[in-house]
Each structure stands twice: as structure tokens, then as C-alpha cells.
Amino acid sequence: MYSCSDLKKGLKILLDGEPHVIVAFDFTKPGKGQALYKCKLRNMLTGSLFDRTYRSGESFEPASLEERDMQFLYQDDSGYVFMDQKSYEQTILTEDVLGDDKYFLIDNMEVKVLLFGERGIGLTLPIFVTLRVTVSDPWVKGDTAAGNSKPATVETGYTLQVPSFVDEGTLIQIDTRTGEYVTRVKE
Amino acid sequence: MKRLLAADYARIFQLCHCWRADERGSRHLPEFTILEWYRSHCDYRALMSDCESLLRRLAPHEKISYQGQSIDLEPPFERLSVTEAFTRYTDTTARQALKDDRFDELIALSIEPHLGLARPTILYDYPAELAALARRKPGQPQLAERFELYIAGLELANAFSELTDPQEQRQRFNAEAKILADKTGQTVQLPEPFLDDLQQIPPAAGIALGIDRLVMLLTDAESIEQVVAFTPEEL
Numbered sequence: 001m002y003s004c005s006d007l008k009k010g011l012k013i014l015l016d017g018e019p020h021v022i023v024a025f026d027f028t029k030p031g032k033g034q035a036l037y038k039c040k041l042r043n044m045l046t047g048s049l050f051d052r053t054y055r056s057g058e059s060f061e062p063a064s065l066e067e068r069d070m071q072f073l074y075q076d077d078s079g080y081v082f083m084d085q086k087s088y089e090q091t092i093l094t095e096d097v098l099g100d101d102k103y104f105l106i107d108n109m110e111v112k113v114l115l116f117g118e119r120g121i122g123l124t125l126p127i128f129v130t131l132r133v134t135v136s137d138p139w140v141k142g143d144t145a146a147g148n149s150k151p152a153t154v155e156t157g158y159t160l161q162v163p164s165f166v167d168e169g170t171l172i173q174i175d176t177r178t179g180e181y182v183t184r185v186k187e
Numbered sequence: 188m189k190r191l192l193a194a195d196y197a198r199i200f201q202l203c204h205c206w207r208a209d210e211r212g213s214r215h216l217p218e219f220t221i222l223e224w225y226r227s228h229c230d231y232r233a234l235m236s237d238c239e240s241l242l243r244r245l246a247p248h249e250k251i252s253y254q255g256q257s258i259d260l261e262p263p264f265e266r267l268s269v270t271e272a273f274t275r276y277t278d279t280t281a282r283q284a285l286k287d288d289r290f291d292e293l294i295a296l297s298i299e300p301h302l303g304l305a306r307p308t309i310l311y312d313y314p315a316e317l318a319a320l321a322r323r324k325p326g327q328p329q330l331a332e333r334f335e336l337y338i339a340g341l342e343l344a345n346a347f348s349e350l351t352d353p354q355e356q357r358q359r360f361n362a363e364a365k366i367l368a369d370k371t372g373q374t375v376q377l378p379e380p381f382l383d384d385l386q387q388i389p390p391a392a393g394i395a396l397g398i399d400r401l402v403m404l405l406t407d408a409e410s411i412e413q414v415v416a417f418t419p420e421e422l
Contacts, residue, residue: 005209027212030299031335031345033291033317035210053296 002060004037012044012063019044019063019116044121063116067124070113072105080105082113082120091120103158104129104176125176130185131155132171139164188225189349192391193384200224202398213410214341214400217419225393230322230348231332234394235309238336238344239264241396242307245405253339253404256304264307264336272298272310282329285314302337310335319359321347336396338404346394353385 002013011022024040035056042049044063070082070091079092080102091113095102101123105111109129114122136152152162154172162181166172171185191199205221226233239262243249246260273281276298284290302308311334315323318331332348350356357377364375402414412418 025212027210027215028295029210029215030291030295031313031317031342033294036292036295053292055292 002062004035004054004056004058007037007039007054007060012065014061014063015041015043018046019065019121023049044116065121066115067112068115070111072107072109072111074107075102075105082111085110091115091118093120093123097121098123100158100179101125101176103154103156103179104131104174105156106131127176128173128182129176130171130173131158133162133166133168136162136166136168138167188223188393189388189391190381190384192225192227192349193386193388195389197227197389198225211419213412214403216399216411216415219411220398221395222398223393223395225349225391227389227391229392230390231311231334231346231392234346234392235264235266235311235334236262237394238307238309238346238396242338245401251405253341253407254409256339258303258339259306261306264309265303266309266311267302268312269310269314270312272302276301281314285316290314290317299337299342300340303339303341307336307338310337318347319363320350320356322350322352323355332392341400341404342397343400343404344394344396347392349388349391349393351385351388351390353382356385357382 002011007022007025009022009025013020013022020041020043022039023042026038027035028038029035037054037056039052039054040049041052069085071085073081073083073090075081079094080098082091082093083089084091093113097120098105104125106129109126111126112124113120114124131154133152134155136150139150148164149161150164151159152166153159154174158179160174160179160181162172166184171187173182173185174180175182188199188201200223202220202222204218206218207215208217210217224237242260243262249261250257250259252258269281273279273284273293277284277293279287279289279293281290284293302310312324312330313321313333315321315329315331318333321331321333324330324332334346335342336344336346350359360377364377367373367375399411399414402408403411406414408414
């Protein structure tokens with residue numbers, strides 16, 4: 001169990017049976033009175049943010065979360081299927097949990113999956129992923145309004161801005177943290 | 188300091204470090220600096236005037252800006268009683284909040300954020316239970332002559348007309364000791380030399396002002412760690 005003095009940014013606690021992470025924290029004590037612990041919490045399952053103030057003497061159950069090395073196998077109706085590289089057990093992450101990360105998954109990619117009990121609730125991707133451009137109109141010379149960039153769609157369906165010299169069929173590297181173009185990749 | 192007052196030093200101050208275990212936040216450090224001063228033969232109203240003069244003197248201009256808020260330091264500061272503050276900013280009374288054990292919570296979350304915004308606020312006359320060392324207000328024994336100075340929602344100073352009646356002080360210490368014993372099982376010895384000295388003390392008022400927070404205010408620092416050389420995490 002944690003006590004109020006353990007509360008800090010980044011701490012993960014269990015509230016109403018669900019894991020929450022403290023995203024902002026402040027301590028306050030009005031005029032020699034009772035200590036108050038102001039927290040901004042994010043529900044790690046739903047992503048919802050809310051404020052909660054605790055008073056000294058309250059206690060908190062730690063949220064037991066575990067990160068495991070897994071491999072992306074395939075996507076089907078149930079969701080995105082990953083396999084634990086040690087135990088070969090499979091875990092399914094839903095589209096909601098993945099968000100835009102789903103665009104950066106490649107078959108057999110090695111990732112870290114965040115587990116709450118047996119339930120997959122998050123994903124850490126490699127920082128860079130290489131994907132092939134499937135659709136991108138040639139850059140129109142003189143179109144200075146858009147600068148030197150143009151939209152391109154990659155094989156997973158993700159659309160991003162790329163430099164004008166990137167053609168259809170080119171392999172490009174994308175930063176999975178920002179979703180932005182990094183460089184062209186030579187084959 | 189009270190023992191010095193009893194020894195007939197009429198105007199005294201000290202600038203010193205203060206420690207509070209486990210207190211750490213954007214406005215709290217476990218080790219902080221305070222300026223304390225005491226005056227004999229006057230009450231908390233003299234200290235209110237002291238605060239007005241001190242702030243006006245320290246600030247480079249009549250108006251200062253703190254975190255985007257413009258504050259007029261020209262005296263007099265706003266005077267707001269605790270009773271009035273509860274009426275204005277909460278849906279309960281100070282007395283009821285105290286009974287429900289919500290007093291501090293409401294002060295911190297519902298009242299403090301409104302205080303001292305356009306000009307400094309002196310929040311005064313606290314329930315007597317919340318001021319073990321302060322004198323009761325003549326004619327209103329349920330209140331104690333205590334005030335806090337707020338500027339831009341920052342609690343800057345805590346002051347009171349000192350309780351100088353040794354009998355009453357002994358009763359209040361005993362009451363507090365009982366609460367502590369019931370809550371934690373700890374027993375405390377009463378400070379007998381202090382109670383002895385109270386026999387000779389003149390009427391007096393004393394105040395403690397947080398220097399770190401004063402520096403925050405005058406340098407427009409958002410967080411207390413910006414005004415100290417090291418935080419506890421860096422030691």
C-alpha cells in the first residue's frame with residue numbers, strides 16, 4: 001500500500017479496480033492546517049483525466065502493471081494479436097488501445113506490451129519504423145503554398161507530410177513518437 | 188521569542204530556517220526560511236499595518252505582476268473575515284465546516300484561489316480551535332485574533348495577538364495534548380518554563396512571514412524551487 005507521502009508524478013495506483021497514473025501532483029497545507037495532496041489522474045484504461053484531492057491518512061493500492069517483450073503476429077476481427085516471446089502466450093490489443101500506433105505495426109515487429117493483469121492496455125513501439133509509400137501525387141512545381149512538402153499515404157493507410165522528392169514506391173522512415181517523416185531509406 | 192518578550196524586549200525579530208517533514212509541493216519545502224517579528228503592547232492590527240508597509244517598501248512599484256495577475260500593493264489591503272470568506276466562496280459556514288472536518292479543505296480549494304488577486308487580502312478572525320497560541324477576540328470568545336496574509340492566492344504570513352494568559356494557555360495545551368494522545372497515542376510534556384514566563388509577558392502580537400514565497404512573489408516565480416539554491420531532491 002502507498003500512503004499520501006508516496007504520491008508523486010508518475011505513480012500508478014488502483015482506483016475502483018482500474019489502474020490510474022498521476023500526471024500532475026501538488027502538496028498544499030493551508031495555514032498550519034491539514035495537509036492536502038492534489039492529484040491530476042489519468043485512467044490508464046479509458047484515458048480520461050480528472051482532479052482528485054486526498055487528505056493525509058488515506059492509503060492507495062499500487063496498480064500492478066507489467067511490460068513484456070512481444071511480437072506482432074496479425075490483425076483479425078478480435079483485434080491486434082501479439083505473442084509473448086518467452087511464454088508464447090498471445091495477447092490481443094483492441095483498436096481503441098492502439099490509437100494511431102496501429103499504423104506503425106508491421107508483421108513480426110518486436111514491441112513492448114503493457115499488461116494490467118492479463119489485459120493488454122498499452123504498447124511501446126520501436127522509435128523508428130520503415131514503411132513503403134503507396135500513394136503520393138507528384139509535386140507540382142511552383143506550388144509554393146505548401147512549401148516543399150506534400151501528403152503521402154503509406155502501406156498501412158497512414159497519411160503524413162513528406163518532402164517533394166519522395167515518390168510512390170519509396171521506403172521511408174517514420175518517427176513513431178511524433179508520426180513524422182524522418183528520411184528516405186535506400187533498398 | 189515569547190520568552191524574550193517576557194524579558195521586556197518590546198520589538199524583536201529573527202530570520203531563520205524552519206523544517207517540516209514530508210511537506211513538498213510547488214509552494215512547500217521541508218526546509219524553508221521565515222521572518223518572524225513580535226511587538227509588545229499591541230495586537231494583530233499593528234501587524235496588519237506592518238505587512239502593508241513592508242510589502243509596499245519591498246516592491247519596486249505600486250503595482251506588481253505575478254503569473255500574469257496585476258496586484259496593487261497600495262495600502263490599505265483588503266480585510267476579509269473568515270466568516271465572510273465562507274459566506275462568499277462556499278456553501279457552508281466556517282463553524283459547520285469545522286464540525287464536518289472540511290475547514291482546511293475548503294480554505295485551500297475554494298477560498299485561497301480567490302484571495303489577494305487584485306490587491307492583497309488579510310483573512311482574519313479564525314475559529315479559536317485553529318489558533319492554539321492566539322488570544323480570543325474580546326466579546327467573541329469563539330474567535331481568535333489570528334490573520335493570514337494572501338497575495339495572488341499565495342499564503343504569505345500567519346499572525347496573531349499572542350495568548351498571554353498562562354491559565355488559558357495551560358488549558359489549551361492540555362486540550363491539544365489530549366487530541367494528540369487520542370489520535371496517535373503519543374504523550375507530550377507541557378513546556379513548563381514557557382508557561383512560567385507567560386506570567387511576566389505584556390500584551391503582544393507576533394507574525395511569521397515566508398521569505399521563499401515573498402521572493403517568489405517579487406520575482407514572479409511560479410514554483411518555490413525556483414527561488415532556492417537546492418531542492419531536497421538535489422541534496
